Amino acid sequence: MTQYVSPSLSREPAAIPGTTATARVIEELQTYGYHPTDDEPDPRPLPEADAVELAITGLFQTLSETLCDTRLEPDLPDLLWHLTDIFHRKADRVQRQLDDNETKQRSSQKDQDGSEVRSVELERLLNQGLSILERRNVFELVRDLAAQHYESETGSAWRPRAGSLVNRKLQTAAIIDSRDFLSAKKISETQVMIPPGTRIAFSGGTECQDTARIWAVLDKALARYPDMVLMHGNAKGADTIASLWASNRKVTQIPFEPDWKKDGKACVFKRNDRMLEAQPAHLIAFDGSGITANIVDKAKKLHIPVADFRKKPASVK
Numbered sequence: 001m002t003q004y005v006s007p008s009l010s011r012e013p014a015a016i017p018g019t020t021a022t023a024r025v026i027e028e029l030q031t032y033g034y035h036p037t038d039d040e041p042d043p044r045p046l047p048e049a050d051a052v053e054l055a056i057t058g059l060f061q062t063l064s065e066t067l068c069d070t071r072l073e074p075d076l077p078d079l080l081w082h083l084t085d086i087f088h089r090k091a092d093r094v095q096r097q098l099d100d101n102e103t104k105q106r107s108s109q110k111d112q113d114g115s116e117v118r119s120v121e122l123e124r125l126l127n128q129g130l131s132i133l134e135r136r137n138v139f140e141l142v143r144d145l146a147a148q149h150y151e152s153e154t155g156s157a158w159r160p161r162a163g164s165l166v167n168r169k170l171q172t173a174a175i176i177d178s179r180d181f182l183s184a185k186k187i188s189e190t191q192v193m194i195p196p197g198t199r200i201a202f203s204g205g206t207e208c209q210d211t212a213r214i215w216a217v218l219d220k221a222l223a224r225y226p227d228m229v230l231m232h233g234n235a236k237g238a239d240t241i242a243s244l245w246a247s248n249r250k251v252t253q254i255p256f257e258p259d260w261k262k263d264g265k266a267c268v269f270k271r272n273d274r275m276l277e278a279q280p281a282h283l284i285a286f287d288g289s290g291i292t293a294n295i296v297d298k299a300k301k302l303h304i305p306v307a308d309f310r311k312k313p314a315s316v317k
Contacts, residue, residue, distance in 0.1 A: 042131055046134060046135075046138055047138070049141070052138070052141070052142055052145070053145055056142060056145045056146055056149060057149065059083065059146075060080065060083070060146070060149040060150075060153060063076070063079060063080065063083070064076065064080075064153055067079075076153070076154075077153075077154045077156070080149075080150050080153055080154060081150060081158065083146060083150075084143060084146040084147050084149075084150050084158050085160065085161075087139055087142045087143035087146055088143045088160055088165070090139050091136055091139035091140045091143055094132060094135050094136040094139055095136055097132050098129065098132045098133060098136055101125060101128055101129040101132055102129065104125050105122065105125045105126065105129060108121055108122045108125055109122065146158075147165075151247065156244070157243060157244055157247035157248075159243075159255075195229050195252045195254075196227065197225070197227035197228060197229040197252065198225040198227055198228050198229065198281045199229045199231055199254075199278055199279065199280040199281055200221055200225065200228050200229065200230055200231065200280055200281060200282050200283075200284060201231045201232075201275050201276070201278075201280035201282070201283040201284070201295070201299070201304075202218075202230060202231065202232040202233075202238075202239070202242045202283075202284045202285075202286075203232070203233060203238075203239075203272075203283065203284070203285050203286070203288060203291075203292045203295045203296070204237060204238020204239060204241075204242070204285065204286035204287060204288050204292060205237055205238060205286070205287055205288025205289050205291070205292055206235055206236045206237035206238075206288075206289075207237055207287070207288075208237045208238035208241075208286050208287045208288060209237065209238075209241070210238075210241075210286065210287070211241050213286075213309070214238060214241045214242060214245065214286060215241070215245050217284060217286075217307070217309060218230070218242060218245050218246075218249075218284070219249075221282070221284065221307075222249060222251065225281070228251055229251070229252045229253070229254065230242060230243075230245075230246045230251050230252070230253045230254070231253070231254045231255075231256060231275055231278060231280060232253065232254075232255060232256070233255070233256055233257075233258075233268075233271060233272075233275070233291075234255030234256060234257045237288075238286045238287070238288065239255075243255065254278070256271050256274055256275045257271065258270070258271040259271070268291045269291070269294055272291070272294055272295040272298060273298070275295065276295065276298055276299060276302060276304065280299075280304060281304075281305070282304065282305045282306070282307060283295065283296065283299040283304055283305070283306045283307070284306075284307045284309070285306060285307070285308050285309060285310055286309050286310060287309075287310050287311055288310070292310070296308065296310075
């Protein structure tokens with residue numbers, strides 16, 4: 001495969017009689033443009049917020065208008081999900097670059113010996129880290145804008161297939177994977193994975209579709225706890241209704257998914273245990289199976305107040 005090499009790198013500037021070396025360099029920059037290397041700070045500005053929002057709106061509108069009323073319309077939600085996921089994955093990759101930069105900064109700080117070489121190296125890493133931080137914030141903002149358009153087009157809240165959905169700059173409502181949450185809670189590594197607020201656990205069955213009642217109950221809970229963080233089992237039915245409520249009300253939510261690979265048939269009950277380990281202030285329970293009855297009974301044993309809205313409480317199996 002032939003590798004492309006920029007003309008500005010493949011040849012020396014042509015010597016023009018009567019011009020200085022500086023003038024020739026400036027002419028090269030004007031002709032071919034300037035692109036900093038990985039080790040250099042990038043002086044170019046970040047994209048304007050209005051321009052980014054206009055671009056994302058255009059992407060979603062163009063795709064929707066093209067596929068609507070065609071045979072490909074059923075595929076539109078999946079395509080829009082992947083379009084949003086592109087920016088989510090990019091934000092994750094940039095975050096990993098930021099983590100690597102932080103590690104290098106710590107190592108450089110330990111190696112400081114007062115020499116100019118070490119000082120320049122640390123300064124370079126600090127500037128590089130700031131640039132990466134700003135890039136990550138932009139990609140998270142773009143992802144959040146795309147998620148808003150996804151919800152507007154499909155009527156469903158966008159969430160990643162795995163991992164957490166957080167915006168570290170804005171610190172607004174988030175979807176935090178339970179494994180990230182429990183890990184951060186255990187090692188106190190990063191505050192963004194331990195959202196401040198009153199944790200309210202929610203449980204209900206897959207057959208429960210009492211949307212109006214669930215929203216009314218959660219609205220009352222939010223009125224009582226304006227800093228509410230909703231924890232739920234991330235299942236169909238009542239949990240999905242509660243998740244959509246949280247997205248609509250901009251309430252941070254922590255979905256606790258059962259780990260079938262690790263816990264086998266007992267995974268839903270182990271999931272209940274992990275949710276209660278997060279020490280919720282209250283548990284809200286709606287109609288469900290023995291799984292809901294299980295978390296209600298365990299919460300009572302742990303002296304966690306239970307708001308029980310089940311019509312016919314099921315027995316624990």
